[in-house]
Amino acid sequence: GDSVTQTEGPVTLSEGTSLTVNCSYETKQYPTLFWYVQYPGEGPQLLFKVPKANEKGSNRGFEATYNKEATSFHLQKASVQESDSAVYYCALSDRMGTGNYKYVFGAGTRLKVIA
Amino acid sequence: AQTIHQWPVAEIKAVGSPLSLGCTIKGKSSPNLYWYWQATGGTLQQLFYSITVGQVESVVQLNLSASRPKDDQFILSTEKLLLSHSGFYLCAWSHRSNSDYTFGSGTRLLVI
Numbered sequence: 001g002d003s004v005t006q007t008e009g010p011v012t013l014s015e016g017t018s019l020t021v022n023c024s025y026e027t028k029q030y031p032t033l034f035w036y037v038q039y040p041g042e043g044p045q046l047l048f049k050v051p052k053a054n055e056k057g058s059n060r061g062f063e064a065t066y067n068k069e070a071t072s073f074h075l076q077k078a079s080v081q082e083s084d085s086a087v088y089y090c091a092l093s094d095r096m097g098t099g100n101y102k103y104v105f106g107a108g109t110r111l112k113v114i115a
Numbered sequence: 116a117q118t119i120h121q122w123p124v125a126e127i128k129a130v131g132s133p134l135s136l137g138c139t140i141k142g143k144s145s146p147n148l149y150w151y152w153q154a155t156g157g158t159l160q161q162l163f164y165s166i167t168v169g170q171v172e173s174v175v176q177l178n179l180s181a182s183r184p185k186d187d188q189f190i191l192s193t194e195k196l197l198l199s200h201s202g203f204y205l206c207a208w209s210h211r212s213n214s215d216y217t218f219g220s221g222t223r224l225l226v227i
Contacts, residue, residue: 032214043205043218044159089159093214101147101214105159 002027006090006106013080013113021075021109023064023090031092033057033066033073038087038108047088080113087111117142121206121219128226131195136222138189138206146208148189149216150181153203165189166211201226 032051036044048057053068090106150162163181
């Protein structure tokens, strides 16, 4: 079945340093790939998505490239801030014949940024 | 603009007691609706989805049930809570035409 594997957390970084959260996926279909971010006590919110292979998504300084050959979608940010502290989820979505979208989330990577 | 509202915000319930959690979506007709569960520190697990009123599909069996009595309402319930039901319950919606999720702010449940 489909699966998503991402960097195991927690990840602790100092403000101003760079971030990479690895994400690898397995599927036999042609999914859309997502990064979601979840702040404490809240539901996850969409950071960005990339529906097509070899394209890049970005938002708020975060970016990721849909690498179909390597089946990867690594999240990167050049310079993290304390406000980036959150849990980051990589996910894939495939449309099913029933009209539902099958979603598979990774285990999440907790990021803590210290001043 | 569409809004999603979950209630209650938090619950502490006894083992064996009933539970009902609600979710309402305003400003969007005929959304796809989803229930997710998240154990403390865990990932997101889809429980149910619904693409139309009165129709709910189960994804994982956790001694829970779901119903969609109205187009904009999704209910999660059980008659007898287990300790393992503790966690964070999230409702989400998406358009029929794409898969972007918008999550609610969740209900935190503690079963004692």
